[in-house]
Amino acid sequence: MPDQTADPAARVTVLLVDDDPLVRAGLRLMLGGAGDIDVVGEAADGSEVQALVAAHAPDVVLMDIRMPRLDGLAATEALRRRAEPPEVLVLTTFHTDEHVLRALRAGAAGFVLKDTPPRDIVEAVRKVAAGEPALSPAVLQQLIAQVSAAGTEGRGPARERARGRLAALGDREREVAVAVGHGRSNAEIAAELYMSVPTVKTHVSRILTKLDLNNRVQIALLVHDAGESARES
Incomplete structure (x- = not known):
């Protein structure tokens, strides 16, 4: 049973950004089960993110990469240029997505795979909210190998x-x-x-x-x- 009496100052607020409503519903349900995380809004495209961040000031934006109008890469770059930007945790399929590195260079604090176990996604949100990267050394080495393979x-x-x-x-x-x-x-x-x-x-x-x-x-x-x-x- 989630602890609804947790210190409000210690709670983590999250904005969900994904063009798939089923994914957003699953994430909302998953994060809502954590006693210290509140989902404060949802967006179906990166073009909606700036206004929602201005309205809700989330601690973390859980950002999909592939969206129809403004993708998560451009949205991340725009967010991190804000005076007080939220942390960005990227959602990705990783093995088929070659753009994760650009998101990290733009200032994303890490990423989670869409098939990551729920408890690990919750922990990743907590980590980036605390200013820690949600990126294991093994994953970082895979990213570096991916870039190196692209040529010199x-x-x-x-x-x-x-x-x-x-x-x-x-x-x-x-x-x-x-x-x-x-x-x-x-x-x-x-x-x-x-x-x-x-x-x-x-x-x-x-x-x-x-x-x-x-x-x-x-x-x-x-x-x-x-x-x-x-x-x-």
Whole structure:
């Protein structure tokens, strides 16, 4: 039985965006069973998202990629340009969708497969609402492999640009960034680099600010672009 007495300040508000009404109904039912999550609105297309976000100020937008007028990629890019953007959790079929990486680069905090077990989708919503990526190291490596398989045209200039950006970091910040690129959690980074978890969090915050990035996923992608993901920190 959902705990309806949970602290309102701790509740997570969600906007559902999917052109399939059955998918939206299933997600609403699923998330409604969690005691700390409220679905505050639904959209059938990315073109409806900005107005609904302005009206409801959700913590998380659960965003489909493939929609008829404005797809989830363009909608995510537009949302993340807002002054106080919600977190975006992308819905995808992954194995057939080649555009997940663009959504992550645009600032999405992660993604879930449409056939993911309900409890894992609920946990992913909670994680992105808390500022954590909903993207496992294994999935990140699959994404990187997908991009690498697309070819190496333009890789040289892109790699140099990425390395130039990482050069703005201090030595310790760079070590933390590379560890994030390897999919390490804060606790794992703390143990690996002999620092406290709060210190790791401070470094991550500074990295995001210095590099003008949205989240840890974007740090990992930049590390990959710089060719650092193949090296052990």
